[in-house]
Amino acid sequence: MTDQAVDTSGPAEAAGTEEPAACEPARFFGRERELKELRDDIERAGLDTMAGRGSARARVLLIAGRPGSGRTALAEELTRRLLETGDYPDGLLRVRLTESGGTPVPTERAARELLAGLDVAGPPGADADELSEMVREALAVRRVLLLLDDAPDAEQVDPLLPDNPGCLVVATSEGPLTGIPGVRPCTIGGLDAGSAVQLLGRAIGQVRITVDPLTAQTLAEECGGQPAALVMIGGWLAARPTASVADARRRLRELPNDAEQPAGSRPLTRAFRLVHDSLPPTAARILRLLSLAPAGLADAHTASALAGCSVSAARTTLDDFVALGLLRGDGADEPQYEVPGCLAALLRALLEDRDRPAEIQLARARMLERTVRLLQSCRAVTDPEGSPSRRKLAGLPRSLRFPNPEAAAAWLRVRRPALLASARIAVEDGELDTLARRLVAALVRALAVHEGTDAAAPDLYALHGLVLAVAERRDLPRERAAALLNLADLDAGTGRTREALARYREALDAGRAAKDLYATGRAMESVGGAHAELGDYHRASDWYGRALAQRLTQGERADAARLYGRLGTVHTYAGRYGEALRNWRAAAAGHRRLGDLPAQARALSEMARVQEYAGRPQESLQTCREAVEWARRAKDVRLQAALELRLADTLDRLGDPAAARLHRGAADRLLGEESATYETRGTATKS
Numbered sequence: 004m005t006d007q008a009v010d011t012s013g014p015a016e017a018a019g020t021e022e023p024a025a026c027e028p029a030r031f032f033g034r035e036r037e038l039k040e041l042r043d044d045i046e047r048a049g050l051d052t053m054a055g056r057g058s059a060r061a062r063v064l065l066i067a068g069r070p071g072s073g074r075t076a077l078a079e080e081l082t083r084r085l086l087e088t089g090d091y092p093d094g095l096l097r098v099r100l101t102e103s104g105g106t107p108v109p110t111e112r113a114a115r116e117l118l119a120g121l122d123v124a125g126p127p128g129a130d131a132d133e134l135s136e137m138v139r140e141a142l143a144v145r146r147v148l149l150l151l152d153d154a155p156d157a158e159q160v161d162p163l164l165p166d167n168p169g170c171l172v173v174a175t176s177e178g179p180l181t182g183i184p185g186v187r188p189c190t191i192g193g194l195d196a197g198s199a200v201q202l203l204g205r206a207i208g209q210v211r212i213t214v215d216p217l218t219a220q221t222l223a224e225e226c227g228g229q230p231a232a233l234v235m236i237g238g239w240l241a242a243r244p245t246a247s248v249a250d251a252r253r254r255l256r257e258l259p260n261d262a263e264q265p266a267g268s269r270p271l272t273r274a275f276r277l278v279h280d281s282l283p284p285t286a287a288r289i290l291r292l293l294s295l296a297p298a299g300l301a302d303a304h305t306a307s308a309l310a311g312c313s314v315s316a317a318r319t320t321l322d323d324f325v326a327l328g329l330l331r332g333d334g335a336d337e338p339q340y341e342v343p344g345c346l347a348a349l350l351r352a353l354l355e356d357r358d359r360p361a362e363i364q365l366a367r368a369r370m371l372e373r374t375v376r377l378l379q380s381c382r383a384v385t386d387p388e389g390s391p392s393r394r395k396l397a398g399l400p401r402s403l404r405f406p407n408p409e410a411a412a413a414w415l416r417v418r419r420p421a422l423l424a425s426a427r428i429a430v431e432d433g434e435l436d437t438l439a440r441r442l443v444a445a446l447v448r449a450l451a452v453h454e455g456t457d458a459a460a461p462d463l464y465a466l467h468g469l470v471l472a473v474a475e476r477r478d479l480p481r482e483r484a485a486a487l488l489n490l491a492d493l494d495a496g497t498g499r500t501r502e503a504l505a506r507y508r509e510a511l512d513a514g515r516a517a518k519d520l521y522a523t524g525r526a527m528e529s530v531g532g533a534h535a536e537l538g539d540y541h542r543a544s545d546w547y548g549r550a551l552a553q554r555l556t557q558g559e560r561a562d563a564a565r566l567y568g569r570l571g572t573v574h575t576y577a578g579r580y581g582e583a584l585r586n587w588r589a590a591a592a593g594h595r596r597l598g599d600l601p602a603q604a605r606a607l608s609e610m611a612r613v614q615e616y617a618g619r620p621q622e623s624l625q626t627c628r629e630a631v632e633w634a635r636r637a638k639d640v641r642l643q644a645a646l647e648l649r650l651a652d653t654l655d656r657l658g659d660p661a662a663a664r665l666h667r668g669a670a671d672r673l674l675g676e677e678s679a680t681y682e683t684r685g686t687a688t689k690s
Contacts, residue, residue, distance in 0.1 A: 031080050033198030034073075037189055041066070041081055044187060045171065061142075061149070061170040063160070065180055067188040070345035071231035071271040074175040074191060075152055082148050082173055090146070091171065096120045097150035100159045102424075103299030103347045107155045110162050114138050115461060117163065121145075126497040127464035128490070135162035143167050151175070153344060157182030192267075193228020196220050202230065206237025207248075215248050222252045227270030231345050234328035235274045239281060242327065251277075275349050278327055285310070289320055290329060291357060292366050294350035298424035299342040301330075304402070305421075308373035309366045314402045339417060364434065371429055371438040374422065376403055378445035381411040385452050412453045422446055423462060430469040436477055443469050464493045484513035484522040491529060495536070504533035524553045528566065531573075540577035544570055564593030568606060571613070580617040584610060600637035604630045608646055615653065624653050644673040 041064050064081070068074035082095055098116045100108050114134035118125045121141045125134050142149070142165035151174040154160045160174055161183060174180065179188050194202065200219050204212040212219045226232035240251055258273045279287055292309040293301055306317035321340050324330040331341040342350065354363065376399065383392040384405045396404060405411035415422075426446055429439035443466050450459040450466075467489040474483035491506035507529040514522030531546030551566040567590035574583035591606035607630035614623035627650050634643040647670035654663040 032201050033194055034077055037077060037191060038081060041189055059166060061165040061167055061172050063172045063174060063183055063186045065186050065188040066175045066191065067178055068191040069177060069267050071229045072191050073230040077191060078150055078173045078175050082150055085148055091148045093145040093147040095148045095150060097152060099152045101153040101155050103342060103344060105348060107159055110135060113163060125461055127460040127493045128497060138163055139166050142170055146170060154180060194230065196223060199223035199228045199233055202233050203237050207240045211248055218248045218252055222248055225252055225255045226274055229270050232271045232274035235278045238327035239278050271345060272349060275346060286320055290324060291350055291354040293342050294347060294354050295367055296342060297421045297428050299347055300421040301340045304373055304377060305370060308370040311369060368435055368438060371435060371442055374425055375441050375445050378449045380404055381415055382449045382452050384408050384411045415449055415453050426466060426469055430472055436473050440473055460493055480513045480517035481519050484510045484517060484519055487513060488525060495533065500533050500536045504530065507533055520557060524550055535573050540573045543573045560593060561597055564590050567593060571609060575613050580613050583613045587613060600633055601639045601642060604633040604637055604642055607633060620653060620657055627653060640673050644670040
């Protein structure tokens with residue numbers, strides 16, 4: 004074999020060395036020929052160039068190899084070197100296109116990850132076509148490197164390709180990406196003997212290599228030169244200072260080959276089985292259970308819940324796995340660990356073979372329950388001291404509590420991909436729907452309180468969709484109505500009014516089936532709002548009227564007063580001023596009975612506006628003065644100032660400019676006094 008490369012970042016298929024010591028810089032072994040070939044391919048003339056046309060899309064470089072071959076490591080080393088040239092000033096974006104379970108990542112999710120890396124907000128509920136178009140638009144004005152890792156096929160890659168020859172795409176895959184023109188795969192196998200032995204020596208030191216160099220070379224050949232296999236064998240030897248290289252070779256040869264596996268996959272499988280079978284039974288079980296970790300991402304809490312052990316014991320075991328090349332660690336104070344993609348299938352197969360289904364389900368339930376409690380703690384820490392949620396939080400074990408809201412927000416940010424994956428997997432599984440519903444509800448609340456509903460809207464949309472899936476599967480009309488209302492609200496907020504209207508109607512049917520008066524009332528009101536947004540004021544007033552009738556029947560006076568105002572608004576838009584005035588009067592009366600003075604003043608203000616539209620300026624003037632008085636009593640300075648300005652405009656139209664100037668002066672004084680008050684409060688706060 005020629006010089007080939009291996010990564011330094013860990014033991015997965017992106018791996019090429021063991022985790023280096025903290026004081027030792029990471030190294031990259033070999034693969035210089037492949038790196039040169041890939042660099043040369045950037046400048047190679049494509050079909051468009053040979054035909055005399057300029058290239059319309061970014062060049063795609065493909066690195067093809069088996070899992071564990073170091074294909075991702077080579078891609079990372081290539082992008083690192085290319086970034087050093089300065090040809091791609093807008094940096095590197097990367098996304099993985101295959102989930103840890105082996106299924107392709109939906110294009111919609113991959114596009115959202117790329118948009119997040121570009122600080123571009125993708126609207127909630129947008130489909131794959133809309134989001135991939137947004138990716139292309141964002142990349143059209145940038146020069147970036149785009150790393151598409153573990154691409155299953157061309158259909159996953161093509162929607163994400165920039166229409167910009169100034170960008171460069173580096174993709175990794177197990178085979179060719181047939182369907183993308185002009186791509187020549189750089190196919191990699193195992194490491195050459197020299198680089199493989201170097202990698203092994205980095206894990207165990209040069210002494211054991213030097214005393215038996217031929218056996219070390221033979222051991223590397225037994226591993227097929229595969230970086231992931233070499234890292235695991237190196238970790239196994241490093242954990243056994245008295246073992247020789249010959250001992251590792253002998254143990255490997257004693258393991259049977261699986262004749263059903265492709266020959267190229269056998270070295271990795273044998274190395275994994277050697278390391279796994281050498282673990283203590285408890286540690287081996289924890290390793291197998293990590294195949295249940297959502298998105299292949301685990302922390303000490305995940306391992307603790309899966310295995311039913313303490314958090315500290317789980318953290319120690321996970322660190323041991325990193326040393327053995329079985330996991331990647333991110334090196335943080337509270338690290339997150341990743342199950343290498345090349346080992347995920349092997350772990351799942353062993354779990355199904357060695358562990359009983361009931362034990363697996365129990366472990367999964369423990370993991371979900373722990374996640375729910377952490378999310379509840381994450382949200383509760385933001386509540387005021389002494390609140391019921393904080394008192395409940397104080398009763399939790401210390402390991403489940405966050406010291407402050409900042410720590411909780413940081414945890415949520417780091418674990419967010421795993422948490423979202425956990426919700427998806429729990430719902431898809433279908434066996435633990437009660438836990439799945441609790442998990443989704445807790446995640447929705449945590450995201451909303453730490454990020455705000457607007458910033459978290461895309462994730463909230465997906466989560467409400469999961470709630471809807473469970474509700475439909477379990478025939479839960481109340482939950483179905485709630486999920487549909489939430490999804491419709493997000494649709495309406497992004498301008499998809501017709502889609503929102505359809506969901507509101509479905510929610511109304513579900514609310515009626517559940518005999519849920521709140522859901523039906525809210526759905527009817529929202530149907531009216533959607534019709535109003537579409538300009539169909541006749542239907543809007545009809546649905547608002549239905550919602551109002553229900554609120555009046557239930558004695559919900561505040562909601563009734565608000566609906567009178569909504570009816571007044573749509574009648575005004577439709578030019579039915581008599582109906583509008585009747586409803587605004589009813590709204591003002593309702594707010595007055597409730598003692599809501601600001602709302603009463605606003606309703607009177609809208610009455611004055613309608614009277615003016617109806618050609619009754621004197622009545623408008625009188626109503627507006629009444630509104631000013633109620634705003635003054637409510638101590639709503641901004642509303643009072645706005646009403647003073649409206650009075651001034653009305654007086655101008657009535658031919659009384661002197662009175663108009665007086666009211667404008669009053670508005671200026673009110674706003675000036677309010678500004679001075681805020682400045683005084685700000686100074687006092689700083690002091």
